[in-house]
Structure formats: C-alpha cells, structure tokens
Amino acid sequence: MIRLEKRPTPSRFWTAATPVLAVIATMVAGGLMFAALGKDPLEAIRTIFWDPLFHPQFAGYSRPQLLVKAGPLILIAIGLSLGFRAGVWNIGAEGQYIIGAICGAAVGLAFYPAAGWYIFPLMVIAGALGGFVWAMIPGILRTRFNTSEILVSLLLVYVAQALLASVALGVLRNPQGGGFPGSRNLAQYPAAANLELIPGTGMHWGVVAAFIAVIASFVLLQRHILGFNIRLSGQAPRAARFAGVSPTALVLTCLGVSGVLAGMAGLFEAAGPSGKISIDFASGYGFTAIIVAFLGRLNPVGILLAGLLMALTYIGGELAQFMLGLPKASIQAFQGMLLFFLLALDLTSNYRLRLAKREVA
C-alpha cells in the first residue's frame, strides 16, 4: 500500500526531473504505439527526435524549421503560462492567433503595394490588437458576468475559424488569384514580409519576439510586483485578495497579455512562414502551446526548452510521415500522451510517496 504525503513545498528536484521522465515515458509508450502500427519503434523514435537535427541529408532543411516552429509555440505558451499560474484558463489561444493573423494581414494588404518601413510595425500592432480584443471577450464576460473563460475562449476558436474562412474567401481574397481562396502572398511583398533575419537559421521576427517574451516574463515573475501577484493568486487566492490584488484586473491582465502574444504569433506566421491568409491557415499552434506551457512547468526558461522540443516533434513527425509513412495524426496523439505522462508524474513533485502498512480504517 502506497501512501501519499503532501510536501510542504513542491520538490525542486522532481519539478525539474518530471518533464525529462515524461519525455522518456512518452518515447516508450509512443514506441509501443508505433509498433502496433507495424513500424519499427526504434527507427520511428530516431526519425522524430534525432534525424531532424543530425540526418546528413535532411538536417540542412529541418534545422532552421526548429526555430520557425518553436517561435509561435513559445510566444503563445509564455502568455498562457501567466494565466495558468493565476488560475485563469485561456484555452482559446488558437482563436486569438487566427484573429491576430487576420487583423495584421489586413493592415498589410491595405497598404499593398506601397513601400515604407512603417508597414510591418503597424501590422505587428494590428495583430497584437486583434489577439487582445479576441481575448478580452472571455475576459470581460468572466469579470463582468462570471462566465467561465474556459468555455467562452474555446468556443470563440470555432467562431474565429469561421471568420477565417469568410475573409479568405471574401474581403482578403487575392484579386489576382484567379478566383482561388486565400490572400496575396505577404512573404513576397517586401514592406510586409517577415523574412528570415539570418539566412539558414530560421530566425524571423517572431522568434526574436519569443526570446524577448521569455526574458520579459522571467523578469516579471522574479522581480516585478505583478508577477508576484500572479503567483500569489494562483497559490493562495484568499491571501491575494487580502493583500489587495484586484481579481478583475488580474484576469484581464492575464488574458490580455496572452491574447497580445498569441495575436502577434499569428501575424508573424501569416507574414512569414505561411505567407498568406488561407482557409487552412490555423495549424493548431494555439492548442499545442498549452502542452508547451505545462511541459515547461509554466516557467519561462522551461517553456523555451519545451517549445524547442515540441517543435522537434512537429518536424520529426513530418519527416516520419515522409520516410516511414507514419500518419500525421500519430504525432498529435504522441503530444497528447506526453501531457498525460507529465500530469501523472507531477504527483511526485507535490507529494511524497511512502510505503506504508494498510491502516485499520
């Protein structure tokens, strides 16, 4: 009989060790899943985690992709982590990401074909505002009417997807696109393009923004009163109220920041790697970022590492699709499994496991 004993404070060792253990456990369970699909498990795991970085033939292409994919994941996850720490559950980052992309791209397309240094910054601001407004809907409904921000933010993802389809077929459609849905390619419009800053690295403005967000969030949580209030509200809501923290302001701040970051991530994607607003623009980064935030222990540095790892599984997944014929969905299942193992192993950081004789009840 194993007895659980609550630790007075979470164990630092286990907090750091659980993500590593969870990744190993996922590799084992994922290997079993791949074996069940009739693939060689070792080869599949190697293709996903090793080949994107070190394969002699493909690494040249896939290494830069690591930053391209990790950028939006980290940017969104940093915003989400602040809310998750404070008990504010924004799970609709995907919607804010889409709206940010639409707003930012719309500004860029409005200037087409003018040239000017100010166009791209304006697009970034519009993207951030779009995400902010979309996140404020659940924020205001929660603070004003006590509506669950979980359900509202998630339902708004479906609304955002419908809007995306509407603008891709309507107002933002490329007038010279021969009637095909989708906007002009922003990546080919120099004043609006979010290009690779250092050739061959995948580094674009979105990745720069992600690094800045990591540093800013680190400083915020460690050194700023707002970061302290966020942590306090998550761990002891009553104490936070007595300390004068306004729950309303906190909810709005957390949702606002995550909306701004998700909206910016959407714009950077639309103006860079994706290039245009199309019906299939939404790629699920907003949902995967939730896994990234938890895998990174809601800690900025952890999120940076988790984002890179999750980007690796994306690229490795594509490679495995191409080389081994593994279905695309298996990577999604793989990522979900990772979150399960992480949540299960979390027990060890908050509780001590004690072997005990069965007591008489």
Add this chain to the structure above:
Amino acid sequence: MDLSAINPAVLFASLIVAATPILLAGLGELVVEKAGVLNLGVEGMMIVGAICGFAVAVGTGSPFLGFVAGAVGGALLSLIFAVLTQYLLANQVATGLALTLFGLGFSALIGQGYVGIKPPPVSALTFGPLSDIPLLGTILLRHDAMVYLALLAVPGLWWAINRTRMGLILRAVGENHDAAHALGYKVVHIRLAAIVFGGAMAGLGGAYLSLIRVPLWTEGMTAGAGWIALALVVFASWKPGRLLLGAWLFGGITVLQLNLQAAGARVPVEYLSMSPYVITIVVLVVMSARGGRAAGAPAALGRSFHATH
C-alpha cells in the same frame, strides 16, 4: 431565399436528431459534475466514441455493436482521466484538455482507413399506424432507438439523482467531499464510477454522430459538440430536464442554420455556421450572470480530494 422549402415538421424531427449527440454527452457530463468532477475531455471522448463505434459497426455490420463499442471507447478514455485526477491528483482542467488533445489525434490515427466508407444503416423504429399521424408522427414517432434511449435517460437520470440513495450519495460527494468521506463513503470510487459513466455517455453521443447523424467518418468531425455539451450543463443549472431543453435549443439552431444555408439565405455561410457557437456563448453569459452558486453548481466542482485519514 425560399423559406417555404423549410417544412416545420421535418425541421422539428431533424432538430431532435441533431440534439441527441449533445444530449447524451451532456447528461453524462452532468452526472460527472454532480460528483464534483470537471471533465473537460468531453470532446475527446466523443470523437473516440465516434471512431470506435464507426469502426466496429463497419467491421461487424451491426450498428448495435457499434454503439456498444462507442460507449466502451469513451469509457476507456475517461478511465485515463479518472486515474490521473482521482489517484494521481492531477489538475482536472489540464487533464481534461489533455484528454481532448489526445482523443483528437488518437481518433484520427485509428480512423485513417475509414474515410469515405458508409456505415451500416440504422432503421427507424416504427410504431405502426401511430407513425403516420400527421405532424406528431413525423416529429416524434419515426426515429431510431437511440433517440428514444436518450429521451428516456432524461427522466431516468432525474429520478436517479434526486430520488434514490445512490443519487443522494453522488450529490453529497459533489457538494462536500470531506463530509462525505467522514460519513464513510468512498469518494474516489464514487467519482471514478461517475467519470466512467460520463465517458460512456460521451462515447455514445460520438457514435451517434458518426453512425446516424452524419453518417460518415471524418477527422475532427465532432467540431466542438463536446464543448457545447459542457456549456449545456451550465445552461441547464445541472438539471436533466433543462438539459433536454438546452439540447433542443442548440439542435434547433444547428438545423435551422443548415436549412437556411440550403434555402440560399443572403447571410454568408460562414456567419450561419458560427451561429451555434455564438449563441452558446450568449446563453452562457445570461445563465452565469444570475450567479454561479445560486445557479446550482456543485460546491466541490473541480477540487481534488486527498484523504489524509
């Protein structure tokens, strides 16, 4: 636009069909939440139920076995949630989300070989001459067995929750798990049973989608039905009767917007297809504006239970 093409009786009949998946899933989640557990994985359990039911029905040719498989698939997935939240004390919100993310990927993985296949047809029950009664017969008496099962589950669950000892214990666990534990009830076991029941119901709802409502398998075919079911529980103030009302309301909106699309309404299709989600949000706001606790939320909803003695 030609509104006369929309026949009200057929509209009502298809409303009942459209409401059945969310009704089944919502009833399951209602029981789970009555036990004080918030399982946000309804969407994931529904879609796993949808593919399990579809695969088995296609494989065996029996829709009945398909529904059984759908319920089993949903229940097995919910068991992961139950172990994580009840024994390993994981955060319920995060675990529920993980369930949905995993379920969406996993179902797409199983479902690869099933795209474009037609499931075995499910025949409607006939009530002899009764089914030919004008209006009433069309609306109510020409459905498949699952519709009636879902409808019967509403009074059944009301009775079980409010009039039986089992229901009393379930509510006690959901309102105050420490007190229930002190009285000697096995909080964890009762919650486990409730979660698995919720999973089976969500799985049934999913199987209904893929076997009857659509009937086809496509990736991500639940398209938010699980989240609407979660919202329905709040809308219903945790009461089965009101859940039926809510399910019909949302079924009605879904069917109406599909009919308007078909009738060539001048509103763009995208705005019509977002309407069920927008209206769900509006209704949620109206309900929650009246106050959470007063609206009947179980007091221990979403809190982990760890027995120290």
